[in-house]
Structure formats: C-alpha cells, structure tokens
Amino acid sequence: MTRSPATPLPSPKARRRLRETAALTQTQLAERVGVAPGTVRAWESGRTTPRGRKREAYAKLLKTLAEEEAARQATQTPEPAPPHETEPAPDQASGPGNGPGAEAGPEPVPKQEPAPEPQPESASEPARDSAPGPVPEPRPAPTPLTPAQAFDALYEFSAPALLRQTFLLTGRREQARESVERAFQTAWERWPEVARDRDPVGWVRATAYEYALSPWQRFRPRHRHPEPPPADPGDRTLLNTLLRLPPRHRRTLVLYDGVGLDLPETAAETEASTPAAAHRLLRAREAVADRLPALADPQVLHQRLAELASNERLGAARPxxxxxxxxxxxxxxxxxxxxFTVALIGTTALTVRTAPTHYEPPVSPGQAVRGVPPRVAPGSLSDEELELRQKLRDQLQDGPERLSPRLE
Incomplete structure (x- = not known):
C-alpha cells in the first residue's frame, strides 16, 4: 500500500504574510486549525513542519486566505477606461462637398498659402496631414540574464552593505568578509532556490549572520588575535558596547535599527516570535543607552550605527x-x-569476504598436568603377575561370616 503524497505548503515567510494580510493573530489561526499558538509560531519560523490531518487543515486554511487576498486585489484593481470615439477632423467636416448649405454658412477658414514652388501632389497634402502617423515599431524584449549575470548583479548590489552590517555583529573585518563570501558561495550553490526567493538579499543576509555568529568561530586561531579597533574613540566605544550584547540581542538591534527592517521581518529572520523580538530589541537599546546616554533616541542610534559601518573600509572580492x-x-x-563512499563499499566487501559462514568454537590452549602417570597400552603379564592371578583364583579369601536373623 503506497502512501499518498503530502499536501504542499507555501514557504514559512509566505505563511506569515498570508496570516498578517488576513489580520489574524497566531492565537486566532491556531484556534481555527486546532493547535497551540506555539505550534503555529514554529510552523511560520520553519523550525517544524505540520503532518497528517493538521497539515491538511493548515494547507486548506492558507489556500482560503490566499484566495481571499487574490479576490481583494482583483476588486481593488481599477478597470480600464473605455476607448474614446474618434471625432471627425475639422477640415473633413467643413470641407467642400457637404451640400448646398455650405455656401450660406459663415465664411470658410482661408486655406494655407501653398509653397513657393507648388508640387503636383499639393492637393493631397491636407489628406496626408490628417492621416495617422506611422506606427512605432515594438521594442525588442529584454534579453534575460544568465544565472551568472544575475548572481553578479545581486552580489555587487548587496555585498558592500552586508560587509558593513556583519562587521557590526563581529567587530572583525576578516571574519565579516569571510562570512559574506561564504554566504554568497552557498547562495550560488543553491541558486535556483535563492533566485525564486521573495527576498534574495534577506536569504544571503541570514546565512552570513548565522556563519558570523557561529559559536565555532571562537576556536579558530584567528579569534585569538584581536584586530585593531576603530580610530575614532566614539566608534570604538559604540563597537565595544555592541560586542558586549548577547548575540541574539545584537543581531536584533542591527536588523531593526541598523538595516531598517520592521519588527515582523526581524522576528522572522531571527526565528523568533514578534514579542520575543520586541523584548530583545528593548533590552539591547537599554544596554546601549546605559553606557551611551546620547544614543537613547532610536533615530540617533540608527544614524550612529550607519556612521560606524560606513567609516570602515571593507573591500569585497569580485563576483x-x-x-x-x-x-x-x-x-x-x-x-x-x-x-568516503568508495572506502565504505570496500570495507563492507572485505568484511563480507573474510567473515566466517558458520560458528567455529575456539580451541582451548594446551596445559600440562602433573601427577598423572602416562597412559600406556596393556601388555603381556609377567611371571609374578601370572602367579598372583593363579593364587587368587585357587584360594578363596574367606571373610567374616554373614549374620542371618533366626526365630527363637
């Protein structure tokens, strides 16, 4: 019995967008599907995937929300205006041959003086002037970009900004450059998926942040040698304040106040709920304001983060x-x-070839035993042995008399 294929679902970002477009909270959507709000949060962040009946109910509800959104967009699209009727040209309406009443009417408009050198075709000039002009040739369709050209355009557009943002997360220039390059290399390996994504820059940014904030970076030899800090004391103090924040709070602050994402997008990129992202943002702002009171205003903080990132000269590699x-x-x-596969196949084949096909009990090692005479084969009896045997046969050995009970 074959298993039926799973019901297709949109991407986690599309699920969140459909819910927010329909003005539904996670609790309301969870009640309609019949699950807990935390389950919906995990579905929208991509941590888990629904299965079974819950998957079918969730897919059916998302399909209904998508149809409602399409219907709203169709009703809001303005209808094309009807084409205007072509009015007759003035020279054709008042031209000669319109009946005898034309002579009794007002004085006709004097015709334009002919050219100094009249041409034989001058009589047909009014008709030629009233005729429509030549139809412009349609523009050729733009040539589609190849995958390499599209990747190069995306890299040149977003790589410089991603380098500066990653520097705010790590405080290390080489690590920021390596993280961005590794993220774009991953994007090139999975280019069909990235090219169809709604936000390719966000896809690459999330990959670069994950690599830059990986806990394994601290075990690299490069991490043991600090890089020179920024020359400006204010920039140095702000960068040290950012690096003292927890990685999650630092990432949320950079995305919201540095990049300029809104709260739902920041929560989706950090794989957290919107309240959790808001809490991290407030805690990060409080930590920065405690050490730098002048940056308590979010607008001032956004400006200072942009200046700090712009002051660093970070060169990106060529696409x-x-x-x-x-x-x-x-x-x-x-x-x-x-x-590795070839080695595994060879090891398996060698094991199968040399493995025994039946059980063979192990042979215990030999051990010398002392005090036991060697075993010899029986031989002929000696004269003494023959005499003794004959004596035993001829003379009966009487033992004690056997007692038997008697009746008295």
Whole structure:
C-alpha cells in the first residue's frame, strides 16, 4: 500500500504574510486549525513542519486566505477606461462637398498659402496631414540574464552593505568578509532556490549572520588575535558596547535599527516570535543607552550605527572569484563524499569476504598436568603377575561370616 503524497505548503515567510494580510493573530489561526499558538509560531519560523490531518487543515486554511487576498486585489484593481470615439477632423467636416448649405454658412477658414514652388501632389497634402502617423515599431524584449549575470548583479548590489552590517555583529573585518563570501558561495550553490526567493538579499543576509555568529568561530586561531579597533574613540566605544550584547540581542538591534527592517521581518529572520523580538530589541537599546546616554533616541542610534559601518573600509572580492570559490568547495565536497563512499563499499566487501559462514568454537590452549602417570597400552603379564592371578583364583579369601536373623 503506497502512501499518498503530502499536501504542499507555501514557504514559512509566505505563511506569515498570508496570516498578517488576513489580520489574524497566531492565537486566532491556531484556534481555527486546532493547535497551540506555539505550534503555529514554529510552523511560520520553519523550525517544524505540520503532518497528517493538521497539515491538511493548515494547507486548506492558507489556500482560503490566499484566495481571499487574490479576490481583494482583483476588486481593488481599477478597470480600464473605455476607448474614446474618434471625432471627425475639422477640415473633413467643413470641407467642400457637404451640400448646398455650405455656401450660406459663415465664411470658410482661408486655406494655407501653398509653397513657393507648388508640387503636383499639393492637393493631397491636407489628406496626408490628417492621416495617422506611422506606427512605432515594438521594442525588442529584454534579453534575460544568465544565472551568472544575475548572481553578479545581486552580489555587487548587496555585498558592500552586508560587509558593513556583519562587521557590526563581529567587530572583525576578516571574519565579516569571510562570512559574506561564504554566504554568497552557498547562495550560488543553491541558486535556483535563492533566485525564486521573495527576498534574495534577506536569504544571503541570514546565512552570513548565522556563519558570523557561529559559536565555532571562537576556536579558530584567528579569534585569538584581536584586530585593531576603530580610530575614532566614539566608534570604538559604540563597537565595544555592541560586542558586549548577547548575540541574539545584537543581531536584533542591527536588523531593526541598523538595516531598517520592521519588527515582523526581524522576528522572522531571527526565528523568533514578534514579542520575543520586541523584548530583545528593548533590552539591547537599554544596554546601549546605559553606557551611551546620547544614543537613547532610536533615530540617533540608527544614524550612529550607519556612521560606524560606513567609516570602515571593507573591500569585497569580485563576483567571479566568489563563484569560483563556491564551485571549488562544491567539487571538494563531492569528491570527499565519493571517496568516503568508495572506502565504505570496500570495507563492507572485505568484511563480507573474510567473515566466517558458520560458528567455529575456539580451541582451548594446551596445559600440562602433573601427577598423572602416562597412559600406556596393556601388555603381556609377567611371571609374578601370572602367579598372583593363579593364587587368587585357587584360594578363596574367606571373610567374616554373614549374620542371618533366626526365630527363637
């Protein structure tokens, strides 16, 4: 019995967008599906995926919300205006040949003086002037970009800003550059998915932030040697304040006050609920305001973060080199996987070839035993032995008399 395929679902971002467009909270949507609000939060962040009947109910509800959104957009689209009727040209309406009443009417408009050198075709000039002009040729359709050209355009557009934002997260220039390049290499490896994403820049930004804030970065030798801080004392103090924040609070602050995302988008990118993202943002702002009271205003904080990121000169690599680096990493992983598979197959074949087909009990090692005479084969009897045997046969050995009970 074959299992029926699972009901398709939109991406987690699309699920959140459909719910927010329908003005539904996570609690209201959870009640309609029959689950807990935390389950809906996990579905929209992508941490878990619904299954079974809950998946069918969730997919049906999302489909209904999408149809309602499409219906609202169709009703809000203005209808095209009807084409205007073509009015007759003035020279055609008042031209000669309109009947005898034309002579009794007002004086006709004097015609334009002919050119100094009249041409034989001058009589047909009014008709030629009233005729419509030539139809413009349709513009050729733009040539679609190749995947490499689209990737290069995305890299050149977003890489400089991502470098500055990642520097605010890590405080290290080389680590920020490596994180952005690694994120774009991953995007090139999964380019069909990234190209169809609603926000490709957000996809790359989330990947770069995850790599930059990975806890494994502290075990690298580069992490043991600090980089020179910014030259400006104010920038140095602000950067140290940011680095003292917890990674989640620091990321939320950079996304909201640095990049300029709204709260739902910040919560979705950090895989948290909207209240949790708001709480992290408030805690981060309080920590920054405690050390730098002049940055208590969010607008001033946003301006200072932009200035701090802009003061650092971070050079990005060229797009072709990033693509080649991603392709080299992909080839290395492919070859490593092939080598591991071949080694595993060889080990399995050797094990099958040399393994015993039945159980063989182990042979215990030999051990010398003392005090036991060696075992010899029986031989012929000696004269003494023959004489003794004959004596035993001829003379009966009487023992004590046996007592038997008697009746008295």
């Amino acid at each position: 072709p080199s990033v693509r080649r680096g991603g392709e080299r990493r992909a080839r290395f992983r492919t070859r490593a996987a092939i080598a």
